[in-house]
Amino acid sequence: MSAILPSYVSGAWWTPEADATASIVRDASTGDVVTTVSTAGLDLAAALDYARTVGQASLGKLTFHQRALLLKQFGQALTARKDELYELSSRTGATRGDSIVDIDGGIGVLFTYSSKGRRELPNSRVYVDGAVEPLSKDGSFLGRHVYTRLPGVAVQINAFNFPVWGSLEKFAPAFLAGVPSLVKPATPTGYLAEAFVRILVESGLLPDGSLQLVSGAVPDLFENLRLGDLVAFTGSASTAERLRENRSVRTGGVRFTNETDSINASVLGKAAIAGTPEFDAFVRGVVTEMTVKAGQKCTSIRRVIVPRSSVDAVTSAVAERIEQRIVLGDPRAEGVTMGPLASVEQREEVLRQVDRLVAAGGRIVVGSTDAPSALHVDGSNSVDDDGAFTSPVLLRFDAANEDAVHEVEAFGPVASLIAYDTTEEAIALVGRGGGSLVTSIATHDPEEAVALVTGISVWNGRVLILDRDDAKTSTGHGSPVPHLVHGGPGRAGGSEELGGIRAVLHHMQRTALQGSPQMLTAITGIWHAGAASDSTGRHPFRKTLEELSLGDSVVSKAREVTLADIEHFAEFTGDTFYAHMDEDAAAANPFFPGRVAHGYLLVSFAAGLFVDPEPGPVLANYGLENLRFVTPVSPGDSIRVVLTAKQITPRETDEYGEVRWDAVLINQRDEVVATYDVLTLVAKNSYVAESPSSAIASTSLAS
Numbered sequence: 001m002s003a004i005l006p007s008y009v010s011g012a013w014w015t016p017e018a019d020a021t022a023s024i025v026r027d028a029s030t031g032d033v034v035t036t037v038s039t040a041g042l043d044l045a046a047a048l049d050y051a052r053t054v055g056q057a058s059l060g061k062l063t064f065h066q067r068a069l070l071l072k073q074f075g076q077a078l079t080a081r082k083d084e085l086y087e088l089s090s091r092t093g094a095t096r097g098d099s100i101v102d103i104d105g106g107i108g109v110l111f112t113y114s115s116k117g118r119r120e121l122p123n124s125r126v127y128v129d130g131a132v133e134p135l136s137k138d139g140s141f142l143g144r145h146v147y148t149r150l151p152g153v154a155v156q157i158n159a160f161n162f163p164v165w166g167s168l169e170k171f172a173p174a175f176l177a178g179v180p181s182l183v184k185p186a187t188p189t190g191y192l193a194e195a196f197v198r199i200l201v202e203s204g205l206l207p208d209g210s211l212q213l214v215s216g217a218v219p220d221l222f223e224n225l226r227l228g229d230l231v232a233f234t235g236s237a238s239t240a241e242r243l244r245e246n247r248s249v250r251t252g253g254v255r256f257t258n259e260t261d262s263i264n265a266s267v268l269g270k271a272a273i274a275g276t277p278e279f280d281a282f283v284r285g286v287v288t289e290m291t292v293k294a295g296q297k298c299t300s301i302r303r304v305i306v307p308r309s310s311v312d313a314v315t316s317a318v319a320e321r322i323e324q325r326i327v328l329g330d331p332r333a334e335g336v337t338m339g340p341l342a343s344v345e346q347r348e349e350v351l352r353q354v355d356r357l358v359a360a361g362g363r364i365v366v367g368s369t370d371a372p373s374a375l376h377v378d379g380s381n382s383v384d385d386d387g388a389f390t391s392p393v394l395l396r397f398d399a400a401n402e403d404a405v406h407e408v409e410a411f412g413p414v415a416s417l418i419a420y421d422t423t424e425e426a427i428a429l430v431g432r433g434g435g436s437l438v439t440s441i442a443t444h445d446p447e448e449a450v451a452l453v454t455g456i457s458v459w460n461g462r463v464l465i466l467d468r469d470d471a472k473t474s475t476g477h478g479s480p481v482p483h484l485v486h487g488g489p490g491r492a493g494g495s496e497e498l499g500g501i502r503a504v505l506h507h508m509q510r511t512a513l514q515g516s517p518q519m520l521t522a523i524t525g526i527w528h529a530g531a532a533s534d535s536t537g538r539h540p541f542r543k544t545l546e547e548l549s550l551g552d553s554v555v556s557k558a559r560e561v562t563l564a565d566i567e568h569f570a571e572f573t574g575d576t577f578y579a580h581m582d583e584d585a586a587a588a589n590p591f592f593p594g595r596v597a598h599g600y601l602l603v604s605f606a607a608g609l610f611v612d613p614e615p616g617p618v619l620a621n622y623g624l625e626n627l628r629f630v631t632p633v634s635p636g637d638s639i640r641v642v643l644t645a646k647q648i649t650p651r652e653t654d655e656y657g658e659v660r661w662d663a664v665l666i667n668q669r670d671e672v673v674a675t676y677d678v679l680t681l682v683a684k685n686s687y688v689a690e691s692p693s694s695a696i697a698s699t700s701l702a703s
Helices: 044-060 064-080 082-092 096-120 165-177 187-203 237-244 277-295 308-325 344-359 403-407 423-431 446-459 501-506 517-524 563-573 583-588 599-610 686-690 692-696
Strands: 007-009 012-014 023-026 033-037 127-134 142-149 154-157 181-184 211-213 230-235 255-260 264-268 301-307 363-366 373-375 381-383 393-396 414-420 436-442 460-466 508-515 553-555 618-629 638-650 656-667 672-683
Touching (some): 007 044, 023 187, 044 211, 064 165, 064 187, 082 096, 096 165, 127 501, 142 517, 165 181, 165 187, 165 230, 165 501, 187 211, 277 301, 277 414, 277 460, 301 308, 301 423, 308 414, 344 363, 344 414, 423 446, 446 460, 508 517, 563 599, 599 618, 599 638, 599 656
Parallel strands (some): 154 230, 230 255, 264 301, 393 414
Antiparallel strands (some): 127 142, 363 393, 638 656, 656 672
C-alpha cells in the first residue's frame, strides 16, 4: 500500500501525479512505509460544488427515515468487511481492543443514529420544534418553529487517533439531516479512513455526492466555503483558534465547531479508600485511560485528583495494575495490550510535553521516559527506535496549583496525580483545566456526588459518576456515546458533537414560522386546529394509510355521564379517590364542584364514542400522549369527542405506519374537557388490512 493514497471526490477516485513533496506515512510499530499522501492538483472548489449540487439533490429526495435506513445499511456493509479494517488499524499502532473502540464504535454510531432517526424524527423532510404558539385570540394566526437542512456541505476535519469513529460520529448526523459530507482525515492514519470510505463506495449504497474524501492537505479550503456550509474540526486548540479567525467563519456565516485537546480529570471521593469498590473502579479507569489507544484520546484522564491520604495508595495501585496488565509492543504480536503512538513524531512530541511537566515540578512515580523494550511480531522483546513506543507514565505534583499540570497535555499514556484536602478544593482543581470534555468521579456517597457534580458540571461537557452499582456496566470515562453530547466548554472547544438528534439539528436551520393553521399544516405535515377537516366521508378508521388524509375526522355523538357510571368505574377499578366518591370532601377541594368523573373513565368513554369496531386498516392502538384534563365532569354532564388525523408516518420497512390523532373531549357547554393524542398503527393498503397478522408478525410495536 505504498502508492499515493487516493481521494474520492466528484463521484470518482482521484490520485495526483507523482509528487516529490508527498508526505510519507509509516507503520507505527515498524517504521515501514505504508503509503504517501498528497493532494497536489486537486480541485477542491469543484468537490465542494459537487456536494452542494449533486449531493444536496440526492439527499433532498430522501426523508429522515429513508436516510436512517441507509445508515443502518452502511453499518451492515462495514460490519461485513471490518476484518479488513482491523488489519489496517494494527498499522496505526492500535491493538485489537483499540480497533474495536474505533471501528466497532464508529459502526455503532451508524446503527444508533439509524435507530434514533426512525424513532425520534418524522418520516418527512421538515422537523418541528416545540409546541404551537397561538398568536391571535381566534386561532387564525399561529407560530411554530421548524428545522430545515442547510444548503451547503459539512466539512469534517478529523484527528489521527480515531480515523473511523472520528469520521462517522460527524458523518452520521450530517447524513441524517440531509447535508453531504466532505471528510478530511489526518495524514498519519488517513489510509484507514480511505478504507472505510472505499467499502461504502463499493457497496453502491451512497447517494451521489453524499460523501467525499480528501486524503491530504486542504490549503484553500476556507477560501471556498460560504454561507450554508459547516466545518466540524477535531484537533489542537491552537489550530482551531487559527481556523476560527478565517474570514469565512468570522463574517461569512460558515458554521464552525471544534472539539480540541482537553485536560480531563478523574476525582476520587473521600470515602473511596483502598479496598472499596469505588477505589478499585477508579484505578481501573485511570489505567484504562492511560493505555487504551496508548493514551491518544481527547477524553483521556490527564489529572488524577485524589484525597491527600490516598495519594500513596493510588500510586501503588496504578503501578501494580500497569505491571500486571500492560504488555507494550507491536499490536500484531501475541499478548500485546498497548501499542505504540501513531508516529515517531508523535512520540517525540509526547516526550517533550513530559519534560515540560517535569520541569514544572512533576516527579515520575510510575514508568519512565527511557526508550522502552517492546514485544515484536518475531517474539523478540527489545528497544526499537523505528517504532513509536513509549511507556505509561504517571507523574506526581506536590503543588496542586502548579499551572503546568492544568495546562500542559502530553497526548499519550501520561497522567499527573495531584492531592486535595476538601471537596471545594477538588472542584476548584477540576475548573483549573479551563474547560474539559469529561470528568469522572468515584464515590458512593450521594451527598458528595451532588456537591461534586454541582460544582464541576459547568466546566465539563460530560460527567461520569462511578460507583459499585454501575462499575460493571459503565461505558467508562473515555467513551462518548452517540446518545449524549460529546464536547465541552472553554479549552475543549465548545462544540457538541454526537448528542443524538441535537447533532442532527446542528446541520439544520431553525426558523420561526408565522401563518394560518392551514398553511402551517401544509408546511409541517402536522394538522393544526383551525385547518380544514372533513368528517363527512367514511369513518377514518375504514381508510388505509394510503387513503387517509390530514384533517380526516370523526365528530361523535354525545354521551351522558351518570353517577352510576362513576360508582361502577370506582368499584370495578378500585379507584375510590374521594373526589369521585365523597360529595362533601370533593366540594371542599378548590378544583372540583363536587363529585366528578374519573379522568380515565372519560378517556375510556371517548374511545367508545370514536372507535369503529370492525376489523380493518387500524391494526393496533399503541398508546396516547400529552393527556391533559382541563374541565371536571359532574354527574349529569355529557361529553362528545372530535378525533382528527393529525400526523401520518409510513414505516419504510413495514406494511403499516403510525397515525397520530388529535383527540378533544367537549362537554354540553362546548367547554374543553380533555385533550390528548391517540397513537395507532394503520395498514398501508387493503391487502394488509384484510390480513393484519401479516403486517405485524415478528415486528415489535415499540421498534
